[in-house]
Amino acid sequence: YVFLFSSVLITAGDTARGRFIAKAVCNEGEYQVKVLVDDPFSIEAQTAAEMGAMVVKGSLESLGRLWLATKGCRAVVCVVDPMDLDPQNGIETQKKIVKFARHCKELKQIKHFVLCTDFNLLTKKYNGDICKELSNIGFHFCHFVRLPSFCFEDFTERLSGMYQAVTQSSARIEVNLDAKRYFTTCCAEDAGNFVSSILHHPADHDTKKALMPNTTALTMKGYAQALSEATGYKVISCTTDQSSMEKEGRFPEGCGKQYGAIFDEINGTKNDSEKSGKDFERWAEDLKLAFRELFMKIRDMQALEDETKSHASQASELSTPKRIRPARPSTELVDQLRKVSPDASSMFLSNACKSIESMRLHRRLSSGHSRTPSFVQLGRVESKHKIEKGPATRTRTSSEVPTNETSNANSTLFNRSE
Structure with missing residues (x-):
């Protein structure tokens, strides 16, 4: 009985907020953790799996496919992703949340429901009380956590x-955020610990009002200054428009438009309970090496894209069509990929590099540069990797674990060329 009904489902498990909540719950060891993701094969989903969570494909809208995700769960943490919010009208989002909660209640073993979302956007143009509506569904415990749309x-x-x-x-x-407006964020790691404490000690937390972990409110100029001090880069901020946020290549498809809409709706005020930015400064200081690596990756990708455009322009000027081999990029990774597949185009090499560098960055952020020592390992102890399958556990050394990310890219290159 304990095995069947000691699981917790966490939605948006492929986001930073959902991932760190899952991590905190996994570390406690009381619950088996399931995470709901859009793509089970994404880097974020793989990171959650490495922590010991079961990865399940699904969303708040796909109720018909959630039977596996909710089966055996005693608690559900509904983390509302910013991509699921309507920044200008939260009515439809609230309907999805309530419908999802009612579906969870139909499974009688679910006793605890926790909603984590940005209530400022969720309640926009909505006259009802989402907290009261969810409380009336009939869960033993129903908690509400006020999380900003974005985290550190x-x-x-x-x-x-x-x-x-x-x-x-x-x-x-x-x-597209005015320089004078405050942008509220929180540390996903701290939020994960906060939600984990609610799951493990529900009676100790108020169920009548929205709870809130520590948050930080700074202007974008303040965030840029903190990053400058932490990384050694001269980081400045400037205000752009919505069309610039939607520019191709800046964000994944559809994300730039949604992020821009959220920034447009930020009220720019600062509450007395919000900190001045010390938490963010300390967090950025702990991650300064990862930020430097990120900036170097972006710089190299920008250089490669500029080179690709240059060669495309030269090719269009030629009177006789002729294949122009792109010049050798300065990055070692691109050089390795070109050796594997010399016929690949520069654009394809650029996309492959982005994917591999993103994987490396995620691993770096998750395995060695966290604020709290308890969040460093992600199931790994020094150079050994534990692999758990049911009751049996075996350990293998790092020499047995494939570490070359280009192996995945190599197979992709060959498949694409075929």
Whole structure:
């Protein structure tokens, strides 16, 4: 009985907030953790699996396919991803959340429901009380956690497209947020610990109002200054428009438009309970090596894209069509990929590099540069990797674990060329 009904389902498990909540719960060891993701084969989903969580494909809308995800669960943490929010009208989003909660209640073993979202956007143009509506569904415990739409970790993940004109010593943050408006964020790691404490000690937390972990409110100029002090780069911020956020290549398809809409709706105020930015400064200081690596990656990708455009322009000027081999990029990774597949185009090499470098960055962020020592290992102890399958556990050394990310890219290159 304990095995069947001691699981917790966490939605948006492929985001920083969902991932760190899953991590905190896994570390406690009381619950078996399931995470709901859009793509089970993504880097984020693989990271969650390495922590010991079961990865399940699905979303708040795909209720018909959630029977496996919710089976055997005693608690559900509904983390509302910013991509699921309507920044201008939260009514449809609230309907999805309530429908999802009712579906969870139909499974009688689920006793605890936790909603984690940005209530400022969720309740926009909505006259009802989402907290009261969810409480009336009939869960034994129903908690509400007020989380900002973005967290510190998004500065190296989903918001990395805001860094433009990156050089060896400088970078520029470009978002459609007025320079005087405050942008509220939180540390996903701290939020994960906060939600984990609610799951393990539900009676100790208020169920009548939205709870909130420590948050930080700074202007973009303040965030840029903190990054400058932490990384040694000269980071500045400037205000751009919505069309610039939607520019192709900056963010994944559809994300730039959604992020820009969220920034447009930020009220820019600062609450007395929000900190001045010390938490973010300490976090950025601990991640300074990862930020430097991110900036170098962006700079190399920008150089490769510029080179690709240059060769495309030269090819179009030739009177006789002729294949122009792109010049050898300065990055070692691109050189390795070109050796594997010499016929691949520069654009394809650029995309392959982005994928591999993103994987490396995620691993770096997750395995060696976390604020709290308990969040460093992700199931790994020094150079040994534990692999658990049911009750049996075996350990293999790092020499047995494939570490060359280019092996995945190599197979992709050959498949694509075929």
